[in-house]
Amino acid sequence: MTLVTLGPEGTYSELAAKEWDSSEDIVLKSSPRKVVDAVGRGFFGILPIENSIQGTVVRTVDLLRTNDIEICGELILEINxxxxxxxxxxxxxxxxxxxxxxxxxxxxxxxxxxxxxxxxxxxxxxxxxxxxxxxxxxxxxxxxxxxxxxxxxxENIQDVEDNQTRFIVLGENDHEPSGNDKTSLIFYVENNPGSLYNCLGAFAKNNVNLTKLESRPSREKLGDYYFYIDFEGHRRDNKVKKAIDELKQKAREVKLLGSYPKRQEPSP
Amino acid sequence: MTLVTLGPEGTYSELAAKEWDSSEDIVLKSSPRKVVDAVGRGFFGILPIENSIQGTVVRTVDLLRTNDIEICGELILEINxxxxxxxxxxxxxxxxxxxxxxxxxxxxxxxxxxxxxxxxxxxxxxxxxxxxxxxxxxxxxxxxxxxxxxxxxxENIQDVEDNQTRFIVLGENDHEPSGNDKTSLIFYVENNPGSLYNCLGAFAKNNVNLTKLESRPSREKLGDYYFYIDFEGHRRDNKVKKAIDELKQKAREVKLLGSYPKRQEPSP
CATH class of the missing domain: 3.40.190.10 (Periplasmic binding protein-like II)
Structure with a gap:
């Protein structure tokens, strides 16, 4: 499977692609948009989603939100x-x-x-x-x-130790259950007191542990938000299925981004 | 009151300082750290906290978390x-x-x-x-x-319309109630299913509307998170007081960042 990621040669994204699968061809593109377009044509894509110092890569989240692609893996790279x-x-x-x-x-x-x-x-x-x-x-x-x-x-000249970037692997389908998985999704809520609380109840009641949550303005209507969340478990697990079904009744819209094997963060 | 923000001359931060108060002296510093240090010495600081395309400015959130300063105002700048x-x-x-x-x-x-x-x-x-x-x-x-x-x-050559940056004004104290306020705080929770849900219940039950929520790894212990949230109301409002008191019973730690007059986002 050919991997498509951000160039030019020598970027951390290229390094992430090599770590993911050193035996495969790597094609380098000049923008995240072009990486996502290639995924639509049958390639696998690799994009940064989160850095421990800089935070979420908003551009990647926005591309996930608006394109018909799924997350089928993740990897964490130490930035040195x-x-x-x-x-x-x-x-x-x-x-x-x-x-x-x-x-x-x-x-x-x-x-x-x-x-x-x-x-x-x-x-x-x-x-x-x-x-x-x-x-x-x-x-x-x-x-x-x-x-x-x-x-x-x-070597290791950065002022802040513990500098890591998390990358996601993108495909046309997500990953089969591995026994230690994560799932990502995006949901939209109305801007009312308690609406987010209600939505998160779907996870709390089914004992599903969130590992990341971020709000973003939907940019469609003033004060209208969507949330990007990661949680433990595969979408085919019983309790995860229940949580997603309940969320669908509470949120205005739910976009499942896929389930994939969880990588352990290096110890801080 | 002298305003301290990020230089050199001609940055968007300097522009934000002028929009905030064009009659005052503006001192330009080379890093967010130096801006925060000046606030500790009696000046007012201005730092970017969120851009509509790039997302949260993680460096600013981390400085709020680890320094004894308060938010006393906010302003939103159209990036052109x-x-x-x-x-x-x-x-x-x-x-x-x-x-x-x-x-x-x-x-x-x-x-x-x-x-x-x-x-x-x-x-x-x-x-x-x-x-x-x-x-x-x-x-x-x-x-x-x-x-x-x-x-x-x-003019206006950016590819994405609706490019705004939100700045916060930093002081040694926050702002008196104005009738249309926001409050920001940071809280820490254990990494258990339902712990965030429980914390947000404090706001939902008291009818307090969240306007921003973001999770960040605490970097102290693996899988340990803190949350940065903005919500409507002043910390002296009755229902906000109740919500914060309830949150303190549920979260491991709560750091109040201050209450300040809310600025309306320009229409998208």
Whole structure:
């Protein structure tokens, strides 16, 4: 099965695709929209859904909400920023995506107080720039060094430890029960006191444990919300079935996004 | 009262500070941490908390969680990306913060299919670069054009309409009741089926309407969550008081972030 994810070569998304299945072809696209379109044509897609520092990737949730695709897997990637360069000359410029720069600011300020800090469109583009300039170093994932023939000068340079990104695997169908599963869905409620409470009652009464809940404005009507939730169990489990059936009676609309094997978070 | 917010000059945060109170001094800091530290020294702070496309600004929520500051106001800013440049020469390069570039990608591809796209650390830094190069244009808020002596070549170039950012005003105390208020708080729950449901019951039973709810890993213990919520009413209102008292009996910990006058969202 060919995997489609976000490029260019050297992104964390490409790394996630390799971790998921290193034996398969990986096709790199320039936007989440293009990844989702490819899933519709029979490929499997991989997109980031949540980062422990930056929070939910809203763009991915919105694409799940509006497209006929399902989640068939998840994986969690430890984000390990490295300083990558030629190692040949004095470092004059540090380049990366602004998020990676922000996450490594203390390290950069301490080690290279006089270096110019420059933004790039992606961590992979930053490494490409460093490839062409021996006085420039990039903040990027470790595998990007090898790909572009550069050296890892420092590892784990992010200021905040415990930086993880959760990716979801997208297909035309979700996953068979594995015995340790999660299910994701989106539901819409009216903006009334107690309406969310009523909806969550469907899960509480059936002893189903929520692992993530997020509200988002529906952008259809002022003050109208939808909720994205993850919970433990497979949609074919009895108690999960009951909970979803009850939710359907209480919410304005329910969109099931799929059930899939649960990955354990690395310990904090 | 001096306002402290995120710089450099020309950011949307600076614009939010001016909208909040154009008669006061504005001090610009290089990080959210520094804004919060200034609030502790008697200034008022302004930070983004939520964008309609990008979602919650997790960094701001985490600072609220771990610092002794209160929310005393909110304001909502329409994000209107403009194309800003000299207007004198053919456009060879489009420069901006990657988020602003991503939000304007369709426009740029259609109008300037051959232009090089370049990343900058902020929209304000992008305009500075365009100031020094007549063949370069920046994607940035309209007031940045005037500040740097450049022209607005196109307005409202973002691909998605209805792009708003909500900012909160931070002080050492929250706001007196105004008759149309909101309250924000953070609470921690054990990771058990029904624990969140029980907590939300405190609001439902007292007829208090939630306007935002988001779960975040507490990062203290695996599977341990906290919730950030906004709801209608002032903490001194009778039914809000009751709801908070009941919540305190059900949640492991409750941190009140303050009550403040509610701003109406612009119509979608």
């Amino acid at each position: 920023h490295c300083l990558i360069g030629s190692g040949k000359k004095e470092i004059k410029t540090v380049v990366s995506h602004p998020q990676a720069l922000a996450q490594s600011r203390e390290f950069i300020n301490q080690k290279f107080p006089n270096a110019e800090v420059q933004a790039a469109e992606s961590t992979a583009n930053a490494v490409k720039k460093a490839q062409n300039n021996e006085k420039m170093v990039a903040v990027a994932p470790r595998h990007a060094a090898q790909k572009y023939g550069l050296k890892i000068l420092y | 990306h403009c194309l800003i440049g000299s207007g004198k020469k053919e456009i060879k390069t489009v420069v901006s913060h990657p988020q602003a570039l991503a939000q304007s990608r369709e426009f740029i591809n259609q109008k300037f299919p051959n232009a090089e796209v370049q990343a900058a650390e902020s929209t304000a830094n992008a305009v500075k670069k365009a100031q020094n190069n007549e063949k370069m244009v920046a994607v940035a808020p309209r007031h940045a054009a005037q500040k740097y002596g450049l022209k607005i070549l196109y």
